[in-house]
Amino acid sequence: MNHIQLENISKIYNASTAQAQVALSLLAQGMDSTEVKEQTGYSVGLYDINLAIKAGELHCIMGLSGSGKSTLIRHINRLIDPSCGKIWVDTSLHATNPRRAPATAVAEETQTTAQTGSSAIDILTLNDKALQQYRQHTVSMVFQHFGLVPHMTVIQNVAYGLRVRKMSTKARHEIARHWLNEVGLPNLEHSYPDELSGGMQQRVGLARALATDNPILLMDEAFSALDPLIRAQLQDQLLELQNRLNKTIVFITHDIDEAIKVGQRISILNGGRLVQTGTPQQLRHDPADDYVAQFMHTKS
Template sequence: MTKPLIEITGLYKVFGRAPRTVMEQVKRGDSKDKVLAETGHTVGLKDINLNINQGEIFVIMGLSGSGKSTMIRHFNRLIDPTEGKIMVEGIDVMELSNKELEEFRRHKMSMVFQRFGLLPHRTVIDNVAYGLEIQGLEKAERYERAQNWLDTVGLKGYEKQYPAQLSGGQQQRVGLARALATDAEILLMDEAFSALDPLIRSEMQDQLIELQEKLHKTIIFITHDLDEALRIGDRIAILKDGVLVQQGTPDEILLTPADDYVEAFVKDVNRARALTVETVMQPPALRITASTIDEALAQMKQSKHDYGYHVTEDGYQGLVTQESLIDAVQDPTSDDWHEEIYEQVPSVSPDSAIEEVLTDTMSSDFSLPVVDEDGNLQGELERSAVAEIFSESSSDEPEEEEKASNAKQLESVS
């Protein structure tokens, strides 16, 4: 198994005049409020243990005061922990000298701030080039790289503008370009989009996802918004009062909340929008791999299924029923596979949101074939599996209320 890029072990942060004097009280399980009332110290983080893999977007989320911003500032030691270990590529960040830490921040990690953090007296291109200037690059090279990243984030033509002349979304694009220009492997994003209007925020999320598909950076993203976390995160860690209450993939967080706190977060999420086909698809009940129609019919009869998915070396070909195969066998003019044998059933991508395929799923007499971008059959999407997504979110309701609720949800997304 590949070793994690970042490993956090036994991380504690207590704010106050003598934090180490209250560690025994914190470790024995006293609440954050009790520690504050009795000692005047604030527990920021308590026994955090997590691993972050190279090339993933790892989201840390929670409500105000949960410790998420405190956490991200430990990665580059803007805050030192009271206790614990922070390893980045096998390097103990706590052991770095001031000079080593300076180089670590310049070359290993870049940060994108909530309020943009731009220098108002510098032009856009000078803002983007600022980190490269700190790194010591020659002016021509840093301007060339800065221009490239401005083009990448859609700000070509704004090079000579000043931050005050830009919209909030444009300013955040400058901040993102500045962070990317340093070519740091790890990108820290602290509530980077929360100051933006909803539409601009959605556009920035789209751009981040698009960029990540090309760059494969390791991104640590802080947010209080579960919809944002589910949309962009490969994995999510949820904090409450400085304690890590659950971590997992978006699907795991959504479908198996660890406690009432997480369940309260996910209860109003539109599952059809958040979950993908891959989450709920099943293995194909029957792959028809025969080369002739006669052999295909024999294979289907032996399986006791009345339809199946025809696949060849070239990938998925189509859905066939036992009835259509019988008709083809009995037709003396038909001795080979042809278009009329296949049912008119749409295939769906494993990456599609359930919401996007809901109408096709519910209107089809067959489970939909799930086919990847290379044309390979990955599974089938059953109507009952999609319906179960909605029933799980209403499992505590009385049966009649549950049925009514499920019907309304299905209507709202179809």
């Protein structure tokens, strides 16, 4: 079952609808994003992305710098809106969890049936209130540079998303303590972020994202700033947690080894275009083009 589906998503930066159309028609004629930038002055973030992410899968988005990875993931929590296209998210998937407000309340009026046949909403139709609900109850994000609030203690950082939901201090700290334990930081609740190493700070970032119990986890180069050893430990921990939690995780990385290690499927972007989606094995044995083949050719 699909959890997230991007349908014909394109993003042309700093362009009006009419200006974006000019760039999009050049892309449709086969021009690449560098040529479009030279000809029109507009940056192509993404072009005509069609991507279905399954419920419970750990899906990596991989590509070189500037290929559109951050642009793509930021569409899923609507930090960025597309120039055109639709973004379907099945917000009903975890409606039975008693700790979460019913996600279907997000926007019943926009509930419809996506092309996949699943019950999903086009999140681009959400009004401000419904979008706030969606962000609080459906998607959480882990950032490359941790994004912790420096004047809050570790436990306050982890509990932050629950405080926003107006949960009592006792209840939210109990949940935060549980997740700090889960990520291997049981005794640091009263520390401040700047007292922790990078690896520890990112464990706090992970605990904060997990504490909200949201079904979708967005991870934007979450481990890229860490030393290789710590990075490998966090990858292992993520896989172990995912085995138990079965979240839908969209994991951005520019590192093919990381993508192969953690990703059940990998989508490869190049110049804002989605080149191929598949399991590591499919990409290795049947690469769509030379770009994919080059990434995969040394991988066993």
